[in-house]
Amino acid sequence: MRHFATASALLRAAHPLPALAVTAITAGLAAAVGSRPLGVLGVVGAVLSGQLSVGWLNDLVDADRDAQVGRSGKPVASGAVSRRAVLLAVVVSAPIAVVLSLPFGAAATAAHLVALGSAWAYDLGVKSTAFSVLPYAVSFGLLPAFVTLGIGAAPPVWLVLAAALLGSAAHFVNVLPDLADDAATGVCGLPHRLGATKSTAVAAVLVFTTAALLVLGSVGFPAGLLVLVLAVVLLSAGLVLGRRPGSRAAFHAVVLVALLDVVVLLGSGIS
Template sequence: MRHFATASALLRASHPLPALAVTAIAAGLAAAVSGAPLGVAAAVLPGQLSVGWLNDLVDADRDARVGRPGKPVASGAVSRRAVLVAVVISALAAVVLSLPFGVAATAAHLVALGSAWAYDLGLKATAFSVLPYAVSFGLLPVFVTLGGGMAPPSWLVPAAALLGAAAHFVNVLPDLADDAATGVRGLPHRLGAVKSTAVASVLVLATAALLVLGPVGLSAGLLLLALAVALLSTGLVLGRRPGSRAAFRAVILVALLDVAVLLGSGIPPG
């Protein structure tokens, strides 16, 4: 029972839902490009888990100070040593499992992970906090397309980067007060909740607009844009509840919708 409790706490500390969502997005892109969605998923998932574990490990003292719920490391439900071991093993697994896709693809994945780790290790508390999200999300399709033997289309990387930046703004919104109390002042904290919400909305809509200019076409693109607006609006309204992650989930749903549309239209070479 004790080992089961430790494993359960370790899983919760990894933030599995965002990790699974990003993995699903990468696998969907791989299905359209390389035909190796399972291999891409196997490489991406441990890397995403390492980011979640490192985040909770670095933030453990801050989380304990404000009594943030759902934080197993801060509450002592899982030891910091166990989490550190999980970070190292999962990071190594991500690199090793990327190698079959080639040196260039592996390098892109490693830089994306390094950017995400840099966010965990301190960039989150600076005015440049949005950059790791933009870089890591932007490099995800680079890893997938290079692994499939093609260069990413010119519109795909900025679309992914914009979506990643939007995810940063909406993900931080529920924690603005707690973060401020512990000295974390990223870009959303400096802009405030209202401006951050507006920025996130513009970024998501800009992502959908890029897809209209890319492979989707005007008619399907306008439908995609309307669905993106509806999802984002719903998420932002529900996200007003204290501690709600509805806005972040809405952005992830828009990303999955974008991938589904790409699968239907195909990804032409850049």
């Protein structure tokens, strides 16, 4: 029972839901571009290992800050799992991600390595600078490159740009609920400098621009027009309702449009 509790805490320290979400999107993209089943499985292994390493490193670096503001859901900060165990998990999972990328070729491996290096840099300090959004843009933008280069094709520019914008939006959305706690512990990234209202607006613009790029690049009109109209309706409603004190309607609207972007990307196919 004790070992199970430790393993469970270690898994929670890796932020499994975001890791699984990124992995699922990348796997879906791999299937959309025509990767064979074994290729899709290879993408799952490489991306999931890398995402877990990023999550573990993040919790390890932030352990003292998390403890300072009493974040009970953080296993490292609460002592549910040791820092040594999490460090070992990072040291093991990071090389596995690189090794599992090798069968896709040198170019794809390089793209994934740069994406991971960017994410690790965010964990190690870029998150506290005015350039905090940059690692998200780089890491997300390179995931489609990893997938397409793995089958010997250059990624469409619109796809890389859409992924980078969606990743940037994810940064603003992800940070919003923790702005106060982050500020109290010295984390001052771009969203913290802009504030909650401006950050929400920036995230809304980013996810709408992503939708527009996906429509122009893969969906086309008139079906794409419906996607854009739905995005406008959701974002407008969220921003209006979000003006009420304590409301998270704007946050939820941005998340919904981001999910719409992902569905459009995976459902439309890549040319």
